[in-house]
Amino acid sequence: MTSAISLFSPVEADLSLLSENLKRLVGARHPILHAAAEHLFGAGGKRIRPAVVLLLSRATMSDQSLTAQHRRLAEITEMIHTASLVHDDVVDEAEMRRGVPTVHSSFGNRIAVLAGDFLFAQSSWYLANLDNLEVVKLLSRVIMDLAEGEIQQGLNRFDTELSIEAYLDKSYYKTASLIANSAKAAGVLSGVSAELKEQLYGYGRNLGLAFQIVDDILDFTSSTETLGKPAGSDLRSGNLTAPVLYAMEEQPALAQAIEREFAEVGDFEKAIATIHQSQGIERSRTLAAKHIEQANACLAELAPSTSRQALLDIADYVLRRLH
Template sequence: MQLEQLYAPLAADMEAVNGVIRKRLHSDIVLIRQVAEYIISAGGKRMRPALLLMVANALGYRGTHHHELAAVIEFIHTATLLHDDVVDESDLRRGRSTANAMFGNAAAVLVGDFLYSRSFQMMVEVEDMRVMRVLADATNVISEGEVLQLMNVHNADVTVEAYLQVIHYKTAMLFEAATRLGAILGGQDVAGQDRLAAFGRHIGTAFQLIDDVLDYSGDEEATGKHLGDDLAEGKPTLPLIHVMQHGTTTQAALVRQAIEEGGREAFPEVIEAVKSSGALEATCMFAQHEADQAAELISDLPASIFKDSLLQLCSFAVARKF
């Protein structure tokens, strides 16, 4: 199933969110408009705002705050991408040159700061302290995740548990915040909010694990990024950790050296080790387990097209090729 089909019940809501994004991107500073519009217009899956909208709708929410908050989630996500690409020295995202490659590192970082601060202006307007707390906590944890990942670069001794912590903080936290906000808007009590936040955390984890797989098996045209970027940056992702733990002695030594030294010189050999050791299948199985847990957490939601979309999104997170 394609995202267009999954998002079909959200068509009007997504258009409203796009309207909010266009309106709230405005700044009198020309460079801010140029950089922000460049990165937002690159598209992307918009999975995080879509999750917020799906959860709110599945719970019968009627109002407009979900549009504002979905835009906030997308702004926070975009800000993290701008900062990520500077830290990682990336030059390609979604098949286009990154903002830092186009406009320079300074502009990318500062416009990322603009998007963060604009997000906080918008969330204040909702006038709900619960919303403020969720988003303030999420942005702080995401920042911690970025630092954790930085500390793990070129560290071949990272454990599965330590890597999953990075995923939780850096990626899954914003999924978790999106679904928790949908639950708050939908009038859920604390237990219900926690359950839907856990749903977001599991689906976000599955999503990142498949990103790890696609870094070694994806199609560059489909993914819009270079294969082997994680390895080139010395990032010990789950497929690599699997090879070091379950591959042959030679394969483990090869991967360890590649992580510690970075670069792409050994990429063909590392791909072969990743594939022949079963690392991709093991990572996919892990992702499927996370998606299954996510689906179980929403089994008691009332039947609706939005619940169906949430369940289908669990499948898409694992089966996707981009």
């Protein structure tokens, strides 16, 4: 299968520069932050979020060039994303991320929380220095949404009354908001029309939702080695995702095991088997495919270019991760 990295060829050099800049920007202040920055930005992440910002920036500039503001927006986007991962791993008590130890397991909870706070603070500082109020509002909203999504997820643990709509709302806050608002911000910096800004937002929103749904499917269909974390870990922690919610509609007994938090011997194993035997995973695939179709439709107004094609290819790649 084509890797995510190979899809980014129009901005490959830009992403390489971004990684080096992030290590320098984050790690310059203190040795422990330098170590954390090397750990975070050298962990082999897909870089889909900054890649989308850079590709949209090129696709919306008539001469396909990037300004310093576009580059800084991509860096801010990755800083915000990484800060949220550091905090999520503390909350989830996750030992591994992308197959490597998490910041809190390497440096302790105190340093991890402070490193996440520092990344959020630094991203806010660089955001303010873009001197573009509309972009500041868009990305500030994202930081609020990330906290809202984490709170919602915490409050809804083992809640079998959770609806698909509430799941998608939480997925928007935790995953899609950053992609959607940074995509729109790229259009703002390029000076596109109000209508096109909304289309860019729509691309990011639908791509982000599909990405989260696919991640939630892979939690049941991939190995621990592939995921870089234990398979089924979301369900075990009470985070009910699309495959689980759809499966519960077919198999009400699944809800009973979830409500007692898998307290009886064999509960968790039976729950996993029930989900695989149901239409939950297939219905989730269909839901993800619908959002990818909507994401691609949002790029219709962009002029043909290698960057626009890469954005379409990234959307297709999100679904191909399931195969």
